[in-house]
Amino acid sequence: MSAAVATQIDTIDPKLFRQLLGCFPTGVAIVTTNDADGRPVGLTCNSFSSVSLEPPLVLFSLRKASSLLPTFTSAGSFAINILSQSQDVLSGRFASSKIADKFEGVAWRRGPLATPLIDDCLASFECSVHARHEAGDHVIFIGEVRHMAPGATDHALVFYKGAYMMLAESLRKLVLEGQLGTDDIDEAYRALYGTLLRLACARASDAELDAIEQAVDRIEQNQGEKALPQRIEAMASFFSSIALAGHNEALQLMAKTMTAVLRERMALVIPAHPRTDVFPLRRKVVERLRARDADGAAGALDEFITALRAGATVET
Structure with a gap:
């Protein structure tokens, strides 16, 4: 074997670097x-x-x-x-x-x-x-x-991970003990991500919109029961990408907290079964974002959440 070994050096994305340091x-x-x-x-x-x-x-x-x-x-x-x-x-x-x-x-x-x-x-x-x-x-x-x-x-x-652990641990305890009601969580998602979607329509770059759509692709690609961990991460990425596209650091911090709640509920509290019937609604969120239609994007999110709760199980 040659003593000279070629080493590939990755291009380090500053945003990902900061995110991983937060681990x-x-x-x-x-x-x-x-x-x-x-x-x-x-x-x-x-x-x-x-x-x-x-x-x-x-x-x-x-x-x-x-x-x-x-x-x-x-x-x-x-x-x-x-x-x-x-x-x-x-x-x-x-x-x-x-x-x-x-x-x-x-x-x-x-x-x-x-x-x-x-x-x-x-x-x-x-x-x-x-x-x-x-x-x-x-x-x-x-x-x-x-x-x-x-x-x-x-x-x-x-x-x-961008939040005070005291807050994250308190939320985790509330989730595991069932003290956070579904209606309250849905209302929080509508308010927070509805605002972020409106901001993203005005501020997001095409690359940031691509990241949101790629997260949607990963959700739909991981639909087996054994793919739940990958589906949870893809859904977390969907909401995180919306938060980044909104370009508001304070709202991004709140979004990280909501993502922690999402992960805990889906992994440990509520069985998360595939729901292919909501695929078009999630795609509609991306479609309205690309059209820079703020009201349409927020409305599509509301439709998506309403459809989820109308089903017998929770999908990500």
Whole structure:
């Protein structure tokens, strides 16, 4: 065998890369420092990681496009504030680009290094900057821990597949215990995906519409009883593709939650048998999307859901 082996390198799709990275649950932290005038600044981060025990080193990474990059680059220290599951509102606040003063109304104090420490976090680490490294479109900040302190005894806030795991786990429990009614779920689907379909009619690219139709193809191709897992994934892809085509990140997050509900109900609660009679209705959704007919697309979804519930079983 030749020593030289040709290696094929895949073209990495950025959206899929981000989606697959989301399969790894991460904690959520707020990284803080002071600007040149001594005012506290901070941002939400889930790239925090330990590096070394001797010496005690940790890291986080920051996008080069971040408006706070110059501030963190010029600062000699920073703090990592590990959030509890009751601090999800803080996570959203410090992640928002629309809030100028992230610390307004937030309880915090200065630590021994004068870095801002947020009250009631699970733990805090004050660090002096040990090193900085450019890596692609991010800069990696390595800090040497100088002071640390435990905080609240709550559970950690965990981010998983684009949603807080606290929320996902709560929904999963409700689904398994049968506490989410079919009528309520159908109403949520009509409201959420009806809105997304209307947005997609105005915003979706042809490639994004192709992805929706390809998901429909996969649903129809996997119709045997043994093909249920593939059919569930295809249906999840159908709704996820609609969400992406709507180009609204907040609604996409809600859609991910609804997709989790869909998977749990179909896999563990309600038997999902093939329903070829609704094939034309699902195709009608795609047809109206391609025609950029917002009312028609939302109406086709309503017809599809109504037909499903009129049957004796649930199909995906």
